[in-house]
Amino acid sequence: MTGLLMPTLALLIMIIPLIALCLPVYLTSAKQREAERDSQAFVCQLYTQNNPSPRASEALDTFTFPEGLSLGAPLYETWVVWAVTESIADSYPNSTDARTALDEVQANFTALEITHFSELQQNCSAVGDYVWGSKALTTRRRSGANSLKHLDPDVAPAMRYFVERQRQPLAPSYDNETGQLVEPDQYGIALVAVINSTLVNLDVSTNAATMSFELRTVSYSDGDVQVVDERGRISAPGVTVKSDVISSSGAGDLTMKTGDRLASRPVATVLTPIRGMYYYPFDEYLIDIRIQSYMLGPDGGRLPLAVIVSQRNQVTGWVQEVTMLQNVLDNYNFWYVAESDNKDTDNVVGYRIHMQRSNFVKFFACLVLIVMWTLTSAAVTYAIDLNFLRPRVAMMMECTMMVTLLFAMGNIRNVMPGIPGIGIGIDQYGYIWIMILLMASATTMLGKLICQVQVLAAEADAQQQQQATQALDNTRGQSGGVSLRKQGDAGMDATCAGII
Numbered sequence: 001m002t003g004l005l006m007p008t009l010a011l012l013i014m015i016i017p018l019i020a021l022c023l024p025v026y027l028t029s030a031k032q033r034e035a036e037r038d039s040q041a042f043v044c045q046l047y048t049q050n051n052p053s054p055r056a057s058e059a060l061d062t063f064t065f066p067e068g069l070s071l072g073a074p075l076y077e078t079w080v081v082w083a084v085t086e087s088i089a090d091s092y093p094n095s096t097d098a099r100t101a102l103d104e105v106q107a108n109f110t111a112l113e114i115t116h117f118s119e120l121q122q123n124c125s126a127v128g129d130y131v132w133g134s135k136a137l138t139t140r141r142r143s144g145a146n147s148l149k150h151l152d153p154d155v156a157p158a159m160r161y162f163v164e165r166q167r168q169p170l171a172p173s174y175d176n177e178t179g180q181l182v183e184p185d186q187y188g189i190a191l192v193a194v195i196n197s198t199l200v201n202l203d204v205s206t207n208a209a210t211m212s213f214e215l216r217t218v219s220y221s222d223g224d225v226q227v228v229d230e231r232g233r234i235s236a237p238g239v240t241v242k243s244d245v246i247s248s249s250g251a252g253d254l255t256m257k258t259g260d261r262l263a264s265r266p267v268a269t270v271l272t273p274i275r276g277m278y279y280y281p282f283d284e285y286l287i288d289i290r291i292q293s294y295m296l297g298p299d300g301g302r303l304p305l306a307v308i309v310s311q312r313n314q315v316t317g318w319v320q321e322v323t324m325l326q327n328v329l330d331n332y333n334f335w336y337v338a339e340s341d342n343k344d345t346d347n348v349v350g351y352r353i354h355m356q357r358s359n360f361v362k363f364f365a366c367l368v369l370i371v372m373w374t375l376t377s378a379a380v381t382y383a384i385d386l387n388f389l390r391p392r393v394a395m396m397m398e399c400t401m402m403v404t405l406l407f408a409m410g411n412i413r414n415v416m417p418g419i420p421g422i423g424i425g426i427d428q429y430g431y432i433w434i435m436i437l438l439m440a441s442a443t444t445m446l447g448k449l450i451c452q453v454q455v456l457a458a459e460a461d462a463q464q465q466q467q468a469t470q471a472l473d474n475t476r477g478q479s480g481g482v483s484l485r486k487q488g489d490a491g492m493d494a495t496c497a498g499i500i
Contacts (some may be wrong), residue, residue, distance in 0.1 A: 029360065036313065036358070041322035042128035043121060043351040044308035045333040046162055048187060075116040078109045079328065117326045124308060124324075126158040131194055131218060131308055137163070162306075163220045165189055170303065171337065187335070190303035191227050192218040193241055193293050193347075198312045199320065200266070202285075202355065205420055207271040208249070209287055214264040215243050215254040233261045238298030241305070245269075247290040271355075277420045280357075281365040287353040290330060294346045302345035304335040309349055317361045317417050325350035357418070365416040369430050372412055376434045379405055383441035387448055394449045402442040409434055 082105045089098040129135040137159070138152050151160060168188030174180070194216045201210040219228040229235040237258055245252030245267045254263040274284040295305040313320040325331055330350030336342050379402060386394060413419065413431050422431070 032358075032360075033316070036319060039312070039320075040128075040132070041311045041320070042124040042308060043311065043322060043324050043349055044124035044127065044306070045331060045347050045349050046120075046123065046127060046189075046306045046308065047165065048189070048304050048333050048335045075109070075112045075328070078105070078112055081105055082109050113326045113328065117324045117331060120331075121324050123158040123162075126156040127162050128308060128310060130156075130159045131192070132310060166192070166220045166306070167222060187304060188221075189306045190297075191239075191241065191295055191305055192220070193243060193295075193305060193307045194218050195243060195291065195307065195309045196312070197289070197309055198314055199287075199318075199353065199355075200314050202271065202315050202318060204271065204273075204277040204283065204285070204418075207273065207285075209269045209271050211245075211267050211269055211287075211289075212264065213243075213245060213252070213254060213267050214262055215241070215256055216262050217241060217256060231261065234258050236298070240296040241293070242296075243291055243293040243307070245289065246292050247288055274354075278425045280418075280420060280424050280426055281362045281416070282357070284354065284356045287355065288325070288350070289353065290325075290348060290350045292346055292348050301339070302335070302342050304333075304345075305347050306333070307347050307349050309351070311351070311353065313355075317358055318355050319358050321354040321356075323352050323354070325352055361417045365419070365426070368412065368416050369426060372409060372430060372434055375405060376409075376437050380437050380441050383445055387444050394445055394452055396449065399442070399445045399449050402438070402445050406435070406438040406442050409438065 082102075085098075085102045085105045089095065089102040092098050130137060135156075136152075137155055138150050151163065166189040170188050170190055196212075196214040196216070198212045198214075199209060200212050203209070216232060217228050217234055218232070219226065221227065227234065227236040227239060234241070234256060235258070239258050241256045243254045247269065248267045249270055250268045252265070252267040254265060256263050269287055269289065272286040272288065274286060275282060277283050289311075291307065291309065293305055293307045295303045297303045311320070311322045327350070331348060333347045335345045382398075383402065386392060386398070409431065413427075416426075419426070
């Protein structure tokens with residue numbers, strides 16, 4: 001029983017930190033990782049941003065939104081004013097007033113871009129919750145497309161407007177009495193392209209990233225003609241939906257045709273360093289994504305298309321922040337009915353992913369660096385004390401420990417999560433100096449051990465020589481005594497003989 005006392009005591013001592021510290025940290029980290037994995041950011045282009053009618057008097061004056069819905073910034077009207085003012089200023093290059101007016105309009109437009117795309121991304125998040133199923137349009141169970149005809153009162157204004165907008169006509173109608181074309185206040189949306197984008201790999205050494213894109217289609221139309229069936233397949237004949245990741249470093253096109261349910265492919269993109277890998281673990285990167293999409297109808301003409309993107313991150317140790325590019329040249333949705341302009345119809349969604357390492361990676365990397373410096377400080381202090389402060393005999397075990405610590409530092413460094421190769425800032429700040437100090441300490445201790453062995457060998461030789469000399473002297477002394485005794489005996493014999 002006495003032999004089990006110490007193991008039992010050690011087990012009890014270990015249980016306390018395991019339960020009180022390690023288990024809570026494990027559970028908290030697991031929840032944080034699940035939240036990072038399941039988090040998604042939404043970006044989109046949901047609304048056609050111009051009046052597509054060739055008969056419209058105001059080409060871009062259709063940005064009217066119901067009360068309660070953000071995105072009321074008159075961005076595109078200001079864009080038109082900017083274009084007109086710029087043409088006037090170019091016509092009168094010497095006019096100071098025209099140049100001043102142009103600068104004011106441009107500044108106003110730039111400010112409106114920030115407000116517009118910020119509000120648009122909020123609408124994307126509101127609509128994305130319904131598109132990806134975290135919220136439902138109605139809590140009442142209905143069969144098939146009947147569920148689309150009834151929206152609950154608590155449906156978000158952005159989603160309610162989006163559904164209503166999709167149910168608007170796609171072309172002017174004729175008035176039965178006058179026979180004239182009747183332009184609707186706002187045109188509808190033929191289809192919704194739903195894109196799942198997932199970041200699956202980051203390589204900071206080559207500034208490359210790999211993303212997985214998946215294209216699906218959704219329709220909230222309650223008309224007689226359904227473009228997408230209940231299983232998510234394109235059911236309308238002769239329809240094609242194309243999305244192309246034009247910011248990719250290789251092929252990035254996805255195509256769906258009648259009968260298709262999804263299209264997917266991996267896409268290679270480029271990392272743009274804000275703070276490069278030299279600053280690990282505080283390095284940060286940007287990934288700019290631009291997705292161009294359009295929809296072809298049965299006659300080959302392009303139809304109005306809405307696009308919404310869900311951006312996820314599956315790379316362990318990294319967190320993402322997604323924002324839409326605040327530039328109308330990178331984010332727009334134009335649709336033209338006129339045959340001469342219809343070929344210019346397209347939808348471009350541009351957004352930026354800001355990547356940085358998670359707080360755990362930053363904390364753990366700094367902790368490992370502190371441990372490396374602590375071990376090095378202890379080793380250097382011990383070597384100084386052994387050699388200079390309190391000189392004493394060096395043992396082989398002490399030298400072995402120092403050399404082992406020297407070669408172990410490389411493996412300790414590589415414990416840091418996702419650390420790049422040697423040469424980054426954390427090496428300039430720690431690893432290189434740590435190796436120099438440990439090499440100096442190990443060298444001095446080994447040198448002392450070698451010198452110590454040589455001194456001991458010399459002392460052993462001297463002692464052996466002294467012992468040999470003493471033994472020889474003793475031998476010589478014994479030989480001299482025997483001779484004297486013999487001489488004495490001979491003299492005594494001669495004296496005795498004379499007497500006789």
